[in-house]
Amino acid sequence: MSTQGRGTGDSIAAVADVAQMAYLARLFRFFGRTQCEGRSAVYAGLSAVVAEEPEVLGLLLRAPAEQRRPSLLFAAVNHLLRERRDHPLAAYYPIHGGAKPFDDGAPAAFRDFCRQHRDGLAELLAHRTTQTNEVRRCFALRMGLARVAAAWPGPLALLEIGASAGLNLRFDAYGYRVGDRQTRPEDGSPVVLSTTVRGDGPVDAVFRRPPHVPYRLGADLDPVDIADPEAARWLEAFIWPEQVAELRTLRAAIDVARRNPQPLVRADAVRDTARLIAEVPGRAPVVVFTASLLTYLDAEARSRFAAQLATAARDRPVAWLFTEGPGLLAGTNVITPLADPLRTTGELYAVGVSLRDAHSHHDELLALADPYLQWLAPARSPHDDFTWLASS
Structure with a gap:
């Protein structure tokens, strides 16, 4: 040259x-x-x-x-x-x-x-890559699992895409506190997650006994091996300077996961999701949980991820349980009743569930929330457009 x-x-x-x-x-x-x-x-x-x-x-x-x-x-x-x-x-x-x-x-x-x-x-x-594991997002998981269990009673399989260290897969080992209501952690776990509620929507779903989930798998482009102290320290690096309590919670959740580790695999959301669902043994419905996954995908990749879910739902019931930016849901075939400007804001997340099988597709918005689930605004009805939150 x-x-x-x-x-x-x-x-x-x-x-x-x-x-x-x-x-x-x-x-x-x-x-x-x-x-x-x-x-x-x-x-x-x-x-x-x-x-x-x-x-x-x-x-x-x-x-x-x-x-x-x-x-x-x-x-x-x-x-x-x-x-x-x-x-x-x-x-x-x-x-x-x-x-x-x-x-x-x-x-x-x-x-x-x-x-x-x-x-x-x-x-x-x-x-290094961005790796966060905000266990407070298990509030969204608890709410979503309760909704899925109401539609499809019986055992469920759980597949978390973008699982990082897989700490959310142990959702039932943690205690949950909202105001003066609290569940007890399992097996003496020290982890108690707390959030506040905005509005007067119901939070009962958080406190219901979760469904039986005998199969759990986490998938991530770069899964975190918490048995490796250096990997755990890198996960801790994403705790913000003032979050002393959150750091204690993360370390406690890591200890819980080390005692009862859940399987993690290296996989790509836009290429491997349908395959991972197909490999789940048995015929139980599969709950695919994502928390802030869409932030890391461009518009084309988000559409391809949604296509993976649609493909898998032809063969077995699939529920996509999400806590994602509402503006990023565009192109994923999820329809929400949100009114502007909430539909496009980047300052809060939509917590919802999309129930799919070979013959039906039902979307429901369960709540709006802070991206880190520090607060939660449960839907007042299945068709709540949350205009009340926008004006509050």
């Missing part, structure tokens, strides 16, 4: 990098505004900082395109900070013993940490 050709190629690459940096800046601003405000003062503040820092944004260009996410950068920093608690940045992270509120010193400490550990961060970003 000629020198002129190399120069042209370099120019094209430079333009692409500039465009990608601009996109990442917008992504961090959106993340800080929609996901962090009211939940993490540290990440809300740092998201605004990163959006104005080309040097820090440039670190994410080391990551595969599909992994260039605020959560991955912040997790990489958190992972390294765990072993470097003498750095001034740790003073802003309660999970690392810090107690300082976010102030003018935090941005400088963050920039300095990223500069000092540039190579370590680049290595993590290039080779």
Whole structure:
């Protein structure tokens, strides 16, 4: 190739990098505004900082395109900070013993940490993937399983797509608390999950005895082996700075899973879901659970995933139980009664179930919720459009 050709190629690459940096800046601003405000003062503040820092944004260009996410950068920093608690940045992270509120010193400490550990961060970003396992989303699983059991009594099989470490597969080992109501954890488990409720919709489904689920399988592109301490530490890195209680809960859930591990397989949601359903032994209905899976799929991939469910439902009953962004459900053949602007918002999730077999297809919205199930707004009726939540 000629020198002129190399120069042209370099120019094209430079333009692409500039465009990608601009996109990442917008992504961090959106993340800080929609996901962090009211939940993490540290990440809300740092998201605004990163959006104005080309040097820090440039670190994410080391990551595969599909992994260039605020959560991955912040997790990489958190992972390294765990072993470097003498750095001034740790003073802003309660999970690392810090107690300082976010102030003018935090941005400088963050920039300095990223500069000092540039190579370590680049290595993590290039080779690690986003891995979260928010066990509070088991509230959605409990609600959905109760609805499926009402439609299809008897044993159920559970297949979680995007299972990470598979902690949600042990949903029945955890206690659940809403207000002054609580279920007891199973087998002396220390894990008790809590959430708050908005509106006056019923939450009884959370407290019903779950159906018998003799078959459970988790599938993920990069499943987490919690028997590996380093893998467990990487999972912990996605806990946010102020989430001291959440870190304790995650560690307790990991301990529960280590005592009774559930099977995990490496699989692709858009290629392998129908096959995994077909391989479930027996004829029991299969519940496919996803939590934030659609966030990682583009429009074409979301449509292909839905097609996998439709294919499988020709041969046996399949329930898709989801907690996903409502705007991302477009193209998946799921119909919800949501009114605008809730239909397209990125600030909350829809909890619902899609019941499918060879002859029927029924969709039902069970609740709207915070993406991490910190609060839950149960539907007041099967056709609730949640206009009451939008105006509250």
